[in-house]
Amino acid sequence: MQLINIGYGNMISSSRIIAIVSPDAAPVKRMIQTSRDRGMLIDATCGRKTKAVIITDSDHVVLSAIQPETVANRVKSGESSEEEGKHEQV
Helix, strand or coil: CCEEEEECCEEEEHHHEEEEECCCCHHHHHHHHHHHHHCCEEECCCCCCCCEEEEECCCCEEEECCCHHHHHHHHHHCCCHHHHHHHHHC
16 A cells, blocks of 8 residues: 655555545535535645545545645655654755
8 A cells, every 4th residue: 555645644555545636626626515524524724725536446536635636746756654753864
């Protein structure tokens, strides 16, 4: 299981991600509200502005405060919390 940092110390399993989208479109805003109503919304923004919406295979919707491109690059490169710790120490 590969964990991806989605900002501010929050992690998500990369194998569970279906899509990473911007929160600006009306259909995405409706999806967020529907997920909130169903209790399937996970807010990992730590009080900051939502910049990425992550949809998982379990129908959970995860809000992140980092750009969708950044999350996608972390998934693509397979960056884990252990690797980030190595970068910070250098």
